[in-house]
Amino acid sequence: MAAQRKLQWAAKARARRPVARLLLKATRVMAKLLIVEDESATAWAMAEGLKDDGFETATCGSAEDALPLLRAEVPDLVITDLRLPGMSGLALARRLRSGRKPLPVIVVTAFGSPEALAELEECGVHAVFPKPFRVDQLRRSVHEALGS
Numbered sequence: 001m002a003a004q005r006k007l008q009w010a011a012k013a014r015a016r017r018p019v020a021r022l023l024l025k026a027t028r029v030m031a032k033l034l035i036v037e038d039e040s041a042t043a044w045a046m047a048e049g050l051k052d053d054g055f056e057t058a059t060c061g062s063a064e065d066a067l068p069l070l071r072a073e074v075p076d077l078v079i080t081d082l083r084l085p086g087m088s089g090l091a092l093a094r095r096l097r098s099g100r101k102p103l104p105v106i107v108v109t110a111f112g113s114p115e116a117l118a119e120l121e122e123c124g125v126h127a128v129f130p131k132p133f134r135v136d137q138l139r140r141s142v143h144e145a146l147g148s
C-alpha cells in the first residue's frame with residue numbers, strides 16, 4: 001500500500017513538469033507521423049527524437065515511396081524534406097494539403113529560397129525548419145500542429 005502511494009506521488013510530481021505533461025499526452029494519443037527524408041541519418045534522428053515523446057513514426061526516402069504508405073494508412077502528420085529525389089517535398093505538401101482532409105505538414109530544408117518558402121506558406125505548411133535544426137524545436141512544432 002505504501003509503495004503504491006509512493007508511485008502515485010511520483011507520477012503526480014512528474015505530471016507537474018511541463019515536459020512530463022507533454023510526454024504523458026503523447027503516449028496516450030500515440031499519433032502517427034510519416035517522415036520523408038532522403039538523408040538516412042537525419043530521418044533516424046528525427047524519428048528517434050519524436051519516439052521519445054511517444055509518437056509512432058515511419059520513415060521513407062522519397063515522396064514516391066511515401067505515396068503507397070499514405071494510401072495504406074493515413075498518418076496524423078507528415079514531416080518532409082524540401083529537396084527529395086523525384087517528386088519534391090513542395091509537390092508532396094501540395095498534394096497532402098489539397099485532399100478532403102488536409103494533413104498537417106512540416107518541412108525541413110537546407111535549401112530554403114524565398115520563393116520556395118513563399119510557396120510553402122501558400123499551400124498551408126505548418127512550419128519550415130532550416131537544417132540543421134534542434135529536435136526539441138521540431139517536437140514543439142509537432143505538438144502545436146497536432147494540438148497536443
